[in-house]
Amino acid sequence: MKQEIARLGYALLGLLHGNPSSGYDLRKIFALTPMSTFSDSPGAIYPALRRLQRAGLVRGQVEGGSGSRRRQVFQPTSTGTAALKQWLTLPLEHEDVVRRMEELSLRFAFMDLVVGKHGSVRFLKSLERELKAYVPTLRRYLESMKAKMPLSSRLALENGIRGYETHLRWARAAVSAYEKEV
Amino acid sequence: MKQEIARLGYALLGLLHGNPSSGYDLRKIFALTPMSTFSDSPGAIYPALRRLQRAGLVRGQVEGGSGSRRRQVFQPTSTGTAALKQWLTLPLEHEDVVRRMEELSLRFAFMDLVVGKHGSVRFLKSLERELKAYVPTLRRYLESMKAKMPLSSRLALENGIRGYETHLRWARAAVSAYEKEV
DNA sequence: GGTGGCATGTAACCGGTTACATGATTAT
DNA sequence: ATAATCATGTAACCGGTTACATGCCACC
Numbered sequence: 116m117k118q119e120i121a122r123l124g125y126a127l128l129g130l131l132h133g134n135p136s137s138g139y140d141l142r143k144i145f146a147l148t149p150m151s152t153f154s155d156s157p158g159a160i161y162p163a164l165r166r167l168q169r170a171g172l173v174r175g176q177v178e179g180g181s182g183s184r185r186r187q188v189f190q191p192t193s194t195g196t197a198a199l200k201q202w203l204t205l206p207l208e209h210e211d212v213v214r215r216m217e218e219l220s221l222r223f224a225f226m227d228l229v230v231g232k233h234g235s236v237r238f239l240k241s242l243e244r245e246l247k248a249y250v251p252t253l254r255r256y257l258e259s260m261k262a263k264m265p266l267s268s269r270l271a272l273e274n275g276i277r278g279y280e281t282h283l284r285w286a287r288a289a290v291s292a293y294e295k296e297v
Numbered sequence: 298m299k300q301e302i303a304r305l306g307y308a309l310l311g312l313l314h315g316n317p318s319s320g321y322d323l324r325k326i327f328a329l330t331p332m333s334t335f336s337d338s339p340g341a342i343y344p345a346l347r348r349l350q351r352a353g354l355v356r357g358q359v360e361g362g363s364g365s366r367r368r369q370v371f372q373p374t375s376t377g378t379a380a381l382k383q384w385l386t387l388p389l390e391h392e393d394v395v396r397r398m399e400e401l402s403l404r405f406a407f408m409d410l411v412v413g414k415h416g417s418v419r420f421l422k423s424l425e426r427e428l429k430a431y432v433p434t435l436r437r438y439l440e441s442m443k444a445k446m447p448l449s450s451r452l453a454l455e456n457g458i459r460g461y462e463t464h465l466r467w468a469r470a471a472v473s474a475y476e477k478e479v
Numbered sequence: 480g481g482t483g484g485c486a487t488g489t490a491a492c493c494g495g496t497t498a499c500a501t502g503a504t505t506a507t
Numbered sequence: 508a509t510a511a512t513c514a515t516g517t518a519a520c521c522g523g524t525t526a527c528a529t530g531c532c533a534c535c
Contacts, residue, residue, distance in 0.1 A: 123494080148438070163495095187514090221453075227449035268406045271402050274471075278464070289455075292452060304522095320486075366485090
């Protein structure tokens with residue numbers, strides 16, 4: 116019963132939260148908006164919705180009347196919302212920053228609506244803390260290794276580090292944005 | 298025979314190029330360097346090496362003498378190097394930037410050694426071209442949607458855009474780095 | 480003789496990719 | 508009528524995750 120939820124599952128839960136949608140609607144989101152990091156393939160989305168439904172995390176209701184392939188609109192159940200909230204409030208760990216930065220971005224996108232401003236700011240501050248620690252270790256690694264690295268490898272690493280530095284600056288700016296707001 | 302090669306497969310081919318290593322060596326690279334976006338799990342690496350071997354892309358030779366679990370060092374065959382080169386010189390497409398930016402970074406890291414300065418610069422210029430086109434479309438999307446988006450979603454998108462802007466600035470700086478060099 | 484590091488492997492499970500397939504409704 | 512779009516589905520395949528397992532060697 117307590118099956119794990121995959122990334123796509125959380126993306127769907129987040130999108131459905133406060134926005135009941137059909138599989139087709141969700142596909143269009145993935146196809147036409149910057150959420151296009153996710154695949155809009157039916158082979159990904161419909162099975163994912165079924166899994167969520169079987170796990171009792173979303174409820175679907177068929178719109179209109181006749182026909183075997185009629186539009187079905189999904190929305191999270193209370194357990195679904197709880198699972199989403201639990202995911203959003205998971206403590207941020209070093210590994211998240213190293214290997215799952217995109218997932219963190221996704222989590223943050225849903226925060227306001229589900230866990231509110233406080234949750235969002237708490238998240239940003241722990242992200243800031245992790246990045247503040249991580250960036251210097253990357254810089255040190257680059258310094259100690261660059262003599263032995265080919266230029267493109269060095270530059271690739273530099274690119275990665277700049278990415279993290281950008282995230283860090285962004286996190287600080289985002290905290291200010293919340294402080295300014297209201 | 299013409300099986301597709303997964304990302305991990307290319308990562309291994311790239312690391313082995315000019316650097317014959319054992320599975321264990323490769324695991325340590327993934328565990329201890331900024332290549333840690335890849336898993337260092339034996340369940341990922343050893344099967345991947347076997348696949349490459351079966352496909353004739355790497356050749357392994359057992360070091361030392363006795364024992365059933367003796368260190369085995371792999372290196373790319375000429376077909377392996379050809380496959381790597383082919384991957385590295387694949388034309389850069391819009392979809393790569395949208396959905397596979399990390400893969401592009403990985404590709405670039407191996408460029409110098411395999412396709413040389415020319416290949417690296419060509420890659421950077423096409424990356425620059427793609428990003429120069431993509432960033433404004435993201436900015437426009439944000440402008441047109443931000444009124445309807447919760448703050449955290451807006452900020453998450455802003456984060457993504459800044460990431461791409463950073464990549465763009467980096468690509469330009471990287472081209473200069475090549476021009477300055479020799 | 481026991482701990483820890485070196486070194487390699489396997490198997491169950493699961494989710495995404497790709498490709499194929501169906502059928503209703505709307506627009507030309 | 509027929510093409511396009513709405514809308515949902517399935518099945519084979521494949522690779523990564525997780526967990527488990529084996530065995531050698533060095534050192535204390």
